[in-house]
Amino acid sequence: MTERPTTSWCHGVAEEAAEIAAGTPHPECACMAGLFPEKLLTATDAVLDTFEDQLAELDGAGDEQVFAAVDRVVLTLNAVDDAHNVSAFETDEREELCDYIDQSLTEHGVDVVALTARHGLGRYQLTDRWRKW
Template sequence: MAIRPPENWRAGMAEEARELAAGTLDPECAGMAELYPESLLRATDEALQAFERDLGALGEPSDDQAFDTIKHVVLRLNAIDDGSHSGGAGYDTGEREQLCEYIDETLTEHGVDVAALAARRGIGRADITDEWREW
């Protein structure tokens, strides 16, 4: 099962806290708590859970249904990234890549051939979120 990116981010925060406690990380180099406030983590988790539920409800989605589900999760993530739901925090390059990978993996786990889906729309596999993505 695809691991939701907030789980990775929480793990990174926990590792940083262990390093700080052990004295192996200079406090001036720590910043994960600022990058990943709980509001960002919670909102992102909720958006991805809704994506999973939406896909699960479709069974074997048509191309239009798959893209509609992608559009909805991307729009939810756009709203989170704008900072109004996440205390001003948002997604940087690493987070964007993890989110796109998660969307691809989750679609695949729900029986969607993502490469074929993208090809039928005349786009690359990595471009399935681009039409709506602002982050």
């Protein structure tokens, strides 16, 4: 399964904490824990848990069902972003989340390129209809 973005975010937080404990970098230069507080990571993982549970239901699903799953995960991530002052997901995080959604769908048999083309969208516009982050 595609690695969740939160896995690398958690790794970055832990790595930076270890570096600070070892004396480098200076704690004032550290940013990972501020970018990815535990509450954000937990909330994002809960959204991705639900999305992953729904992926199993998409085997042989029609476009409407796939778009409904994308709608739900994106709107719920919007709520997570809103709860963090609309600054939880910066550019890199947005790209990672969109890529995760795309790859997860692909791994579950959804031809994202064909799906988006049938609806006059480019592949990387899959989440745009609902995404605020």
